[in-house]
Amino acid sequence: MDRNLPIGIFDSGVGGLTVYRALHERLPNERFVYLGDTARVPYGTKSLATVERYAVENSRFLQAHGIKLLVVACNTASALALPAIRKAVKVPVMGVIEPGSRAAVEIADGKKIGVIATEATVQSHAYAHAIAAMGSNVEVIERACPLFVSLAEEGWADSDVARAVAQDYLSEFKQTPVGALVLGCTHYPILRDVISETVGANVKLIDSGAATARDVETLLENSGLTHDEPLGLYQERRLCDDLDHFYVTDAAERFAKVAERFLGSAPSILEAVEIWGHDELRTH
Amino acid sequence: MDRNLPIGIFDSGVGGLTVYRALHERLPNERFVYLGDTARVPYGTKSLATVERYAVENSRFLQAHGIKLLVVACNTASALALPAIRKAVKVPVMGVIEPGSRAAVEIADGKKIGVIATEATVQSHAYAHAIAAMGSNVEVIERACPLFVSLAEEGWADSDVARAVAQDYLSEFKQTPVGALVLGCTHYPILRDVISETVGANVKLIDSGAATARDVETLLENSGLTHDEPLGLYQERRLCDDLDHFYVTDAAERFAKVAERFLGSAPSILEAVEIWGHDELRTH
Numbered sequence: 414m415d416r417n418l419p420i421g422i423f424d425s426g427v428g429g430l431t432v433y434r435a436l437h438e439r440l441p442n443e444r445f446v447y448l449g450d451t452a453r454v455p456y457g458t459k460s461l462a463t464v465e466r467y468a469v470e471n472s473r474f475l476q477a478h479g480i481k482l483l484v485v486a487c488n489t490a491s492a493l494a495l496p497a498i499r500k501a502v503k504v505p506v507m508g509v510i511e512p513g514s515r516a517a518v519e520i521a522d523g524k525k526i527g528v529i530a531t532e533a534t535v536q537s538h539a540y541a542h543a544i545a546a547m548g549s550n551v552e553v554i555e556r557a558c559p560l561f562v563s564l565a566e567e568g569w570a571d572s573d574v575a576r577a578v579a580q581d582y583l584s585e586f587k588q589t590p591v592g593a594l595v596l597g598c599t600h601y602p603i604l605r606d607v608i609s610e611t612v613g614a615n616v617k618l619i620d621s622g623a624a625t626a627r628d629v630e631t632l633l634e635n636s637g638l639t640h641d642e643p644l645g646l647y648q649e650r651r652l653c654d655d656l657d658h659f660y661v662t663d664a665a666e667r668f669a670k671v672a673e674r675f676l677g678s679a680p681s682i683l684e685a686v687e688i689w690g691h692d693e694l695r696t697h
Numbered sequence: 698m699d700r701n702l703p704i705g706i707f708d709s710g711v712g713g714l715t716v717y718r719a720l721h722e723r724l725p726n727e728r729f730v731y732l733g734d735t736a737r738v739p740y741g742t743k744s745l746a747t748v749e750r751y752a753v754e755n756s757r758f759l760q761a762h763g764i765k766l767l768v769v770a771c772n773t774a775s776a777l778a779l780p781a782i783r784k785a786v787k788v789p790v791m792g793v794i795e796p797g798s799r800a801a802v803e804i805a806d807g808k809k810i811g812v813i814a815t816e817a818t819v820q821s822h823a824y825a826h827a828i829a830a831m832g833s834n835v836e837v838i839e840r841a842c843p844l845f846v847s848l849a850e851e852g853w854a855d856s857d858v859a860r861a862v863a864q865d866y867l868s869e870f871k872q873t874p875v876g877a878l879v880l881g882c883t884h885y886p887i888l889r890d891v892i893s894e895t896v897g898a899n900v901k902l903i904d905s906g907a908a909t910a911r912d913v914e915t916l917l918e919n920s921g922l923t924h925d926e927p928l929g930l931y932q933e934r935r936l937c938d939d940l941d942h943f944y945v946t947d948a949a950e951r952f953a954k955v956a957e958r959f960l961g962s963a964p965s966i967l968e969a970v971e972i973w974g975h976d977e978l979r980t981h
Contacts, residue, residue, distance in 0.1 A: 452747050453737055460969075463736050463947045532951070560858075563847045574844075574861045581858065663747045667816070685744075689973075 414481050414504075416638045419444040419658070420629070421480035421504070423471040426454035427566065427671045428599030429486030432509065434652060434676055435622035436484065439630055441650045442640045445657045446478055447680075448688075452663035455562065456489040457531025457598065464533065468494035469501040474660075474688040476502045481638050484629060485509065488597050488621065489531050492539030505632065509599075512628040513621030514543035517593045518551070520617045524592025525552045527616070529582065529608075531598050532557045540597055554589060558582040558601070565603035568674050575604060579611040586612045595619040603675060655681040662688055698765050698788075700922045703728040703942070704913070705764035705788070707755040710738035711850065711955045712883030713770030716793065718936060718960055719906035720768065723914055725934045726924045729941045730762055731964075732972075736947035739846065740773040741815025741882065748817065752778035753785045758944075758972040760786045765922050768913060769793065772881050772905065773815050776823030789916065793883075796912040797905030798827035801877045802835070804901045808876025809836045811900070813866065813892075815882050816841045824881055838873060842866040842885070849887035852958050859888060863895040870896045879903045887959060939965040946972055 420440075422433055426449045433447055448471055450456075456464050468490040472483055483506045485491045485498060491508030499506050517526045517540075528540040534557075541553040561582070564575050586594060594616050596602050602620045609618055633639045650656065653672065659680035661668045669679040704724075706717055710733050717731055732755055734740075740748050752774040756767055767790045769775045769782060775792030783790050801810045801824075812824040818841075825837040845866070848859050870878060878900050880886050886904050893902055917923045934940065937956065943964035945952045953963040 452743060454742075458738075458948060458951060459736060460948045560844070560847045560851060560853075563844045567844060569844075572865075574858060574865070577858045577861060581856075664742060664744045667742060 414638060416481060417640055417642055418479055418481040419446045421446050421448070421475035421478065421483045422486050423448040423450065423468075423475055423483070423490070424486040424599055425449070425456040425467075425489065426451050427668055427675065428562070430672055430675045431599050431602045431620070432484065432486035432622035432625060435620065435626040436629060437650070437652055437657075439626035440633075442642075444640070446475060446480060447657065447659045448475055449659070449661045449668055450688075451661045451668055455531070456487060457533050457559065457562070459533060461493050464490055465494045465497040468498050470688050472498045472502045472506070474686070476504060480504055482507065482629065482632065484625065486599055486622070488599060489533045492530075492534040492537040505636070507625060507629055507632065509621040509625045510539045510543050512624035513595050513597065513619055514540055515547060516624035517595050517619045518544055518547055518549045520619065521551060521592030523551060525554060525589065527586045527591035527594040528553060528555045528597045529558045529561075529594065529601060530555065531562075532559060534597055540595060554585065554591060556582060556585065558598070561604055562598065562600045565600040566671055570604045570607065575607045576611070579604070579607050583608065583611045586616065591616055593617045593619050595621065597621060651678070652676050653678045653680045657682070659683045660686050662686060698922060700765060701924055701926055702763055702765040703730045705730050705732070705759035705762065705767045706770050707732040707734065707752075707759055707767070707774075708770040708883060709733070709740040709751075709773065710735050711952055711959065712846070714956055714959045715883050715886045715904070716768065716770035716906035716909060719904065719910040720913060721934070721936055721941075723910040724917070728924070730759060730764060731941065731943045732759055733943070733945045733952055734972075735945045735952055739815070740771060741817050741843065741846070743817060745777050748774055749778045749781040752782050754972050756782045756786045756790070758970070760788060764788055766791065766913065766916070768909060770883055770906070772883060773817045776814075776818040776821040789920070791909060791913055791916065793905040793909045794823045794827050796908035797879050797881065797903055798824055799831060800908035801879050801903045802828055802831055802833045804903065805835060805876030807835060809838060809873065811870045811875035811878040811896075812837060812839045812881045813842045813845075813878065813885060814839065815846075816843060818881055824879060838869065838875060840866060840869065842882070845888055846882065846884045849884040850955055854888045854891065859891045860895070863888070863891050867892065867895045870900065875900055877901045877903050879905065881905060935962070936960050937962045937964045941966070943967045944970050946970060
């Protein structure tokens with residue numbers, strides 16, 4: 414495996430940019446290839462079989478592009494499709510559920526853990542299972558917050574509407590205090606301030622993206638895959654600069670607009686691609 | 698053409714059930730086949746090429762099922778894909794834009810017309826074009842209201858959050874009074890009360906579904922396609938009874954839940970199907 418290949422990241426759409434940002438901040442010497450499946454977004458209301466199919470197609474597309482590691486930024490795809498993805502590609506695969514769960518267990522320090530996520534992620538109980546698998550027996554309270562996605566994409570993160578929605582969705586985390594609250598959907602870090610204001614400053618918010626970036630760093634180091642070209646090349650790294658390549662499956666213009674809203678800058682290199690309809694993919 | 702075949706209806710998801718309800722109320726002697734493309738919903742943030750592709754696949758699926766007429770319940774698909782659909786199938790095709798526009802022109806009576814719809818429908822200016830094509834020169838004010846969809850699906854139609862969102866989206870219709878406001882997305886009739894409360898009772902709301910049902914009735918009569926089996930058979934018609942057949946491309950359980958919320962009853966016959974990946978469809 415060539416350690417100087419980029420790291421692949423896919424998401425159902427634009428939300429995974431928060432994971433890209435976390436990876437970029439932690440690993441400024443790495444290059445990234447990002448795929449947003451904007452033709453089929455959102456995944457959070459879709460079934461297991463459909464999310465698996467989309468996730469495998471995305472993963473194979475990125476593998477064909479040439480990557481040394483695949484990060485599944487989408488919580489729903491991480492919750493539902495990791496086994497299918499690992500079967501479909503040859504590169505190491507990192508989802509966001511395990512890193513987020515581990516960070517939550519550490520930070521909650523024996524207190525209950527809250528998880529907010531899409532409908533599909535909540536129904537899968539992926540976070541509760543991952544936390545239990547770590548030997549923790551703390552209670553996990555899961556809640557779907559579907560409107561948060563539209564609020565983030567609309568640019569309404571700091572609005573009275575967002576505050577009212579948060580009051581409704583998060584009421585049980587005020588009744589049953591939790592030690593940590595996992596932001597279990599890539600869009601939710603955009604609403605971090607409103608969420609924190611609603612549940613109170615004593616509840617630590619876990620951004621799965623940041624937790625995943627830490628685990629990716631460790632994985633690269635342990636497997637000798639850290640980028641080793643001269644550092645100088647990347648000293649001036651900026652988010653979305655032309656060392657990173659962005660693909661979407663549809664509506665590139667809208668993606669660029671929301672990227673600007675989320676990251677403060679739009680991708681320098683952004684390309685619309687078709688990733689379905691290949692026999693090799695469909696007959697999987 | 699067999700006049701006793703069912704009428705096909707497709708939508709990007711569950712929203713088209715408001716059009717189904719309007720058709721069912723107006724044409725209790727007809728049977729319906731409904732396809733909700735829940736694997737690829739929503740269409741309103743997607744590109745022309747992608748919406749065309751999805752719409753053509755849906756239309757061919759319904760044609761293969763045996764229908765006498767196709768109603769494109771989805772405003773976005775009606776706005777972007779009618780020419781592609783008409784090229785792809787042999788049955789008559791009715792979209793919701795023209796009927797809604799005609800009803801708006803009649804009711805606005807020379808005053809300005811407002812249109813609220815998805816991002817894609819607004820960007821296409823399909824309603825403005827249709828209104829102009831009818832020889833009307835009234836000003837058309839278009840506004841995208843993406844959050845309304847999530848609010849309707851969440852069951853938050855009658856909530857303070859919905860009122861706050863409506864205040865924001867609809868503010869220009871209070872500053873610039875309109876004679877009629879077109880509910881240009883199938884989800885919006887679910888929020889009719891909040892919308893009406895916000896813009897004031899003097900603004901007439903146009904439900905494209907109801908307008909389309911009237912036009913479908915006329916079309917059936919003019920083309921001799923009205924169902925002519927003994928009326929008695931259908932005297933006890935109820936919404937979602939077993940004379941109508943519902944297909945979804947994903948997540949049937951969720952569809953049934955939202956159908957119950959929208960119509961008061963879930964489909965008796967609901968089936969999940971795959972409509973993509975057939976060569977005949979893809980090579981179009």
